[in-house]
Amino acid sequence: xxxxxxxxxxxxxxxxxxxxxxxLMLIFCPGSYxxxxxxxxxxxxxxxxxxxxxGMMLCMIAGGIDLSLVGIMNLSGLTAALILLALIPEGxxxxxxxxxxxxxxxxxxALLVGALCGLFNGFLIGYxxxxxxxxxxxxxxxxxxLVYGITGGPAVTGMCDAFKEIANGTIAGTFVPYVLPIFVIxxxxxxxxxxKTKLGREIYYLGTNRKxxxxxxxxxxxxxxxxxxxxxxxxxxxGILITSHLNAAKSSNGTSYTxxxxxxxxxxxxxxxxxxxxxxxxxxxxxxxxxxxxxxxLLHISQDVKNFANGALLILVLVCVMLIxxxxxxxxxxx
Amino acid sequence: MGEVFVxxxxxxxxxxxxxxxxxxxxxxxxxxxxxxxxxxxCGKSTxxxxxxxxxxxxxxxxxxxxxxxxxxxxxxxxxxxxxxxxQDFAVFPNLTVAENIALNTEIKDRTKVVSYKRMRExxxxxxxxxxxxxxxxxxxxxxxxxxxxxxALCRAIINNPKLLxxxxxxxxxxxxxxxxxxxxxxxxxxxxxxxLLVDHKFDEIRPLVDRLTILRNGxxxxxxxxxxxxxxRFQKDMTGHDFSTEKYRPEPSDEPILSVxxxxxxGNYEDISFALSKGDVLGIxxxxxxxxxxxxxxxxxxCPAESGKIVLHGKEVKLKSIKDAVKHEIGFVPxxxxxxxxxxxxxxxDNTVASSLKKYVRAFGLKSFEMGENTKTWMKRxxxxxxxxxxxxxxxxxxxxxxxxxxxxxxxxPKLLVxxxxxxxxxxxxxxxxxxxxxxxxxxxxxxxxxxxxxSELVENCNRILIVKDHKIIKSSxxxxxxxxxxxxxxxSDQKEEEA
Numbered sequence: 001x002x003x004x005x006x007x008x009x010x011x012x013x014x015x016x017x018x019x020x021x022x023x024l025m026l027i028f029c030p031g032s033y034x035x036x037x038x039x040x041x042x043x044x045x046x047x048x049x050x051x052x053x054x055g056m057m058l059c060m061i062a063g064g065i066d067l068s069l070v071g072i073m074n075l076s077g078l079t080a081a082l083i084l085l086a087l088i089p090e091g092x093x094x095x096x097x098x099x100x101x102x103x104x105x106x107x108x109x110a111l112l113v114g115a116l117c118g119l120f121n122g123f124l125i126g127y128x129x130x131x132x133x134x135x136x137x138x139x140x141x142x143x144x145x146l147v148y149g150i151t152g153g154p155a156v157t158g159m160c161d162a163f164k165e166i167a168n169g170t171i172a173g174t175f176v177p178y179v180l181p182i183f184v185i186x187x188x189x190x191x192x193x194x195x196k197t198k199l200g201r202e203i204y205y206l207g208t209n210r211k212x213x214x215x216x217x218x219x220x221x222x223x224x225x226x227x228x229x230x231x232x233x234x235x236x237x238x239g240i241l242i243t244s245h246l247n248a249a250k251s252s253n254g255t256s257y258t259x260x261x262x263x264x265x266x267x268x269x270x271x272x273x274x275x276x277x278x279x280x281x282x283x284x285x286x287x288x289x290x291x292x293x294x295x296x297x298l299l300h301i302s303q304d305v306k307n308f309a310n311g312a313l314l315i316l317v318l319v320c321v322m323l324i325x326x327x328x329x330x331x332x333x334x335x
Numbered sequence: 336m337g338e339v340f341v342x343x344x345x346x347x348x349x350x351x352x353x354x355x356x357x358x359x360x361x362x363x364x365x366x367x368x369x370x371x372x373x374x375x376x377c378g379k380s381t382x383x384x385x386x387x388x389x390x391x392x393x394x395x396x397x398x399x400x401x402x403x404x405x406x407x408x409x410x411x412x413x414x415x416x417x418x419x420x421x422q423d424f425a426v427f428p429n430l431t432v433a434e435n436i437a438l439n440t441e442i443k444d445r446t447k448v449v450s451y452k453r454m455r456e457x458x459x460x461x462x463x464x465x466x467x468x469x470x471x472x473x474x475x476x477x478x479x480x481x482x483x484x485x486x487a488l489c490r491a492i493i494n495n496p497k498l499l500x501x502x503x504x505x506x507x508x509x510x511x512x513x514x515x516x517x518x519x520x521x522x523x524x525x526x527x528x529x530x531l532l533v534d535h536k537f538d539e540i541r542p543l544v545d546r547l548t549i550l551r552n553g554x555x556x557x558x559x560x561x562x563x564x565x566x567x568r569f570q571k572d573m574t575g576h577d578f579s580t581e582k583y584r585p586e587p588s589d590e591p592i593l594s595v596x597x598x599x600x601x602g603n604y605e606d607i608s609f610a611l612s613k614g615d616v617l618g619i620x621x622x623x624x625x626x627x628x629x630x631x632x633x634x635x636x637x638c639p640a641e642s643g644k645i646v647l648h649g650k651e652v653k654l655k656s657i658k659d660a661v662k663h664e665i666g667f668v669p670x671x672x673x674x675x676x677x678x679x680x681x682x683x684x685d686n687t688v689a690s691s692l693k694k695y696v697r698a699f700g701l702k703s704f705e706m707g708e709n710t711k712t713w714m715k716r717x718x719x720x721x722x723x724x725x726x727x728x729x730x731x732x733x734x735x736x737x738x739x740x741x742x743x744x745x746x747x748x749p750k751l752l753v754x755x756x757x758x759x760x761x762x763x764x765x766x767x768x769x770x771x772x773x774x775x776x777x778x779x780x781x782x783x784x785x786x787x788x789x790x791s792e793l794v795e796n797c798n799r800i801l802i803v804k805d806h807k808i809i810k811s812s813x814x815x816x817x818x819x820x821x822x823x824x825x826x827x828s829d830q831k832e833e834e835a
Contacts, residue, residue, distance in 0.1 A: 192700070196699075196700035196701055197696075197700065197701065198692045198693070198695075198696050198701065201685070201688075201689075201692055201701070202692070204678075204681065204685070205678055205681075205685075205689055208678040208679075208680050208681055209674065209677070209678045209679070209680075211674055211675050212674065212675055212676055212677055212678055212689075213678075213689075214657065215657070215667065215669055215675045215676060216676075216689040216690045216743065217657055217658070217660070217661035217690050218689070218690075219658065275678075275680055275681070276680070
């Protein structure tokens with residue numbers, strides 16, 4: 001499944017880039033970057049889009065892409081918010097037990113909505129063979145439109161304090177935010193699915209050669225649906241986190257994440273043609289992007305410029321990926 | 336005998352210190368068809384690329400028209416009148432025949448305004464010269480492989496070549512199409528063009544070529560007039576050892592494996608019946624479009640039967656999809672192994688377990704170790720030559736890659752194995768190995784059904800033969816037929832076919 005040498009190179013490159021960011025920040029603003037406060041703020045931020053990036057990774061390894069992740073995130077976040085508000089209306093107090101039940105019910109509903117969105121994508125892609133790029137671009141509009149239609153524009157707010165705690169609270173007595181263990185659990189589950197299950201193997205087969213997968217007796221429709229469903233569920237997890245983090249559900253949350261997650265995944269060694277990449281590379285890439293994004297914030301660079309930089313970086317990375325492949329092909333041709 | 340046009344003297348070519356060509360001499364004469372033959376990796380392709388200026392030789396001299404060439408580039412070769420037609424033809428599928436043929440000239444003449452009239456004229460002239468008859472307005476994607484090849488030939492001819500090189504031109508052609516191509520090449524020989532052909536099917540080239548050169552592992556083995564060669568010498572020079580062409584004749588058995596009764600699928604095949612007992616290797620042959628592939632596909636749920644019944648090991652089975660076929664333990668080796676049979680970027684192990692993942696599922700994760708062990712076992716039993724089980728399949732030769740496809744299905748422990756073109760594009764040695772594997776499988780009770788165009792393969796390995804024409808079986812035989820008789824049955828004058 002992986003070439004150890006190529007993988008080590010990838011990991012090495014990512015770690016070198018991280019070191020580079022550290023060195024640059026040491027030069028430009030040593031006072032604010034290397035502080036406990038900054039480290040803490042970084043720990044709060046990356047799980048949200050890191051989890052989305054894992055969804056993107058699964059779809060891209062399977063030879064597709066999931067552009068609808070942000071839409072799924074907002075739709076499932078809204079679901080959680082509405083159910084929670086129905087159970088515990090704004091301004092009312094509830095017992096600890098009832099709050100816990102309400103949190104679980106709303107979270108499960110959010111994940112369920114994410115799963116359904118993903119199944120919808122996976123079915124269109126697997127059954128009709130419509131390119132994933134088109135299906136998910138359309139469903140992004142679909143899901144975003146649904147959120148807008150339900151909220152009518154303004155954000156849904158006023159969820160109970162316990163809900164806010166999910167993304168903003170820390171484990172009692174420490175500076176470790178709840179979102180960190182959540183991220184680690186998701187990471188382990190995704191790694192297990194990808195590297196230790198039949199589905200994971202089939203994702204690699206599908207991404208490497210769809211036709212050969214069919215001819216090998218692999219149920220490609222099922223694989224597609226399960227892949228996008230998993231991606232949708234991960235979108236749901238992110239949806240809960242971002243809604244809690246901002247304490248608001250609306251259609252325009254996290255719109256910059258689509259580009260960011262593609263950048264993370266490609267930088268993490270997932271090939272745009274599918275079949276290549278793994279969890280280690282993508283995890284390191286998530287951390288690297290968090291460091292860069294944080295550095296931008298400290299240097300007072302606006303979100304628009306960040307988006308510009310991310311776009312430029314993605315093109316640069318893609319050019320590098322293609323150049324490397326060209327060199328490799330040339331080497332192969334000469335053998 | 337024509338004058339020498341291209342002469343190579345002591346050509347050597349090394350890649351990173353490894354010699355792909357170890358001192359080759361070759362003389363190509365005008366008005367002569369010269370065949371270059373050799374097993375996979377013998378250096379044929381490298382030699383062609385040297386003549387066409389793609390690769391510069393490490394040592395040795397190249398003379399064209401008596402003039403020594405130094406640091407030759409592809410453009411120099413083209414200017415000298417050398418045209419190469421590669422295996423994939425490099426045609427544009429979305430353009431028409433006329434556009435494809437005239438494109439190079441249009442670019443060369445730096446025409447800014449496209450004139451379809453001129454393009455059609457150019458195309459018509461080129462087609463007349465080689466004797467092809469294609470609709471100039473047809474799109475390339477709608478043409479058969481043979482049609483695309485004719486277009487590639489026309490495009491080469493339009494440049495008035497003095498030497499035409501064809502790299503394995505017959506790989507994807509039916510016997511009839513090969514005859515047509517030979518007619519075109521004979522016609523070009525009359526026009527005093529030198530032709531270099533890469534091909535390693537002796538029966539095919541014997542009636543056409545004048546001279547033969549055989550390479551092995553980058554070394555020159557022998558060269559001479561075709562009349563100096565016979566089957567035995569050809570095989571010996573190609574592989575370095577003698578092959579017995581003993582026919583496969585198993586002990587008759589009355590243990591039935593498969594029985595197909597009157598299956599039909601409209602427009603694909605009609606009223607097909609045959610039976611297969613333990614030990615049998617059943618061969619199906621027919622011209623392209625005769626329905627021979629569809630019959631094989633029916634057994635894998637790709638082209639399901641609409642009526643009739645299929646009985647496997649005494650039980651009637653419905654094969655409506657690949658899922659059904661896999662459920663009933665049927666394996667399928669497709670004709671195009673690289674795009675349909677293999678995950679070339681993935682290691683041998685992943686390819687071997689692709690159809691049998693279910694076996695390795697356990698409560699928590701997959702049994703990776705067993706995957707590796709099973710792969711090693713198959714590599715050993717099938718004789719896959721590779722550095723290890725972890726190298727990607729793209730690094731293997733055609734014969735070894737096909738063994739991996741076989742391994743993938745054998746790892747599912749199939750009852751029936753259906754193969755389309757089991758040894759297409761392989762050299763004599765690799766073919767013999769694949770055939771030995773199939774015979775062994777049949778002996779151990781796996782039903783083997785193969786579709787093949789290669790009549791030698793058919794006659795030598797199949798003890799039961801079906802000949803298909805116009806979607807029906809025209810002859811079912813227990814292999815008392817000779818190649819000549821089969822050819823006659825296949826060709827049997829059919830006006831409709833001629834027109835098509």
